[in-house]
Amino acid sequence: MGEIVRFSDRAARPPDRRRPPGALTASFHFDLACPFTYLALERVERQLPDVRWRPTCAEALYRANPWGDDLDGSAKRAAAERRARALRLPLSWPSQHPRSARGAMRAALYAAEQGRGGAFALAAARLAFCGGFDLGDPEVLAEAAAASGLPLDGCLEAAGDVARDGPLEEAGRWLLAAGADRLPALRVGRVLHCGEQRVAEAAAALRGPGRFSVA
Numbered sequence: 001m002g003e004i005v006r007f008s009d010r011a012a013r014p015p016d017r018r019r020p021p022g023a024l025t026a027s028f029h030f031d032l033a034c035p036f037t038y039l040a041l042e043r044v045e046r047q048l049p050d051v052r053w054r055p056t057c058a059e060a061l062y063r064a065n066p067w068g069d070d071l072d073g074s075a076k077r078a079a080a081e082r083r084a085r086a087l088r089l090p091l092s093w094p095s096q097h098p099r100s101a102r103g104a105m106r107a108a109l110y111a112a113e114q115g116r117g118g119a120f121a122l123a124a125a126r127l128a129f130c131g132g133f134d135l136g137d138p139e140v141l142a143e144a145a146a147a148s149g150l151p152l153d154g155c156l157e158a159a160g161d162v163a164r165d166g167p168l169e170e171a172g173r174w175l176l177a178a179g180a181d182r183l184p185a186l187r188v189g190r191v192l193h194c195g196e197q198r199v200a201e202a203a204a205a206l207r208g209p210g211r212f213s214v215a
Helices: 005-012 036-046 058-062 070-087 103-112 116-131 138-148 154-161 163-178 196-207
Strands: 024-032 051-054 185-188 191-194
Touching: 024 036, 036 070, 036 116, 036 163, 036 196, 051 058, 051 103, 051 116, 051 163, 103 116, 103 138, 103 163, 116 138, 138 154, 185 196, 191 196
Parallel strands: 024 051
Antiparallel strands: 024 185, 185 191
């Protein structure tokens, strides 16, 4: 099976670190309704440990629910299952998939603001795609909040705050304008690396000849 990252280890890590002036920055754009986000998350945590977490609305990037079309959605699900087998990771489909995980994404934006973006994303994605739980269920979000060290009340309040939809959609439109064609996507400096199979490539670009760090 894939390596499991303990949330207690993440809790001990400071959320922000000083970086030298002019260092490259890295941002991870993701949607918790996307299984490829789940398949990428632990590698992102290991290989780009201080990446900025950017919850991004997939509907704004694709201009529709990318999993909603029966034929195309089935092909994408089959591709995710093949990739999960190749990575030796479990993959279980939530009963409500491909419904949008908008409440969870609002909570993910809140988590990123609190410096817990990676921990929350990992917890929520595992619940959804390892356990098959519906991220629209407040009890499931409460589990993700507890696992990532977030205040429960703040997390649930954020999940119901429709004002948070604006930044999520804006991130998707920005990616579309920048030339992105899929999620998850890593931006290293000004270069986009789209798709979970490009995590290692993005990490290598970030390291460069020993003078770059993550922001």
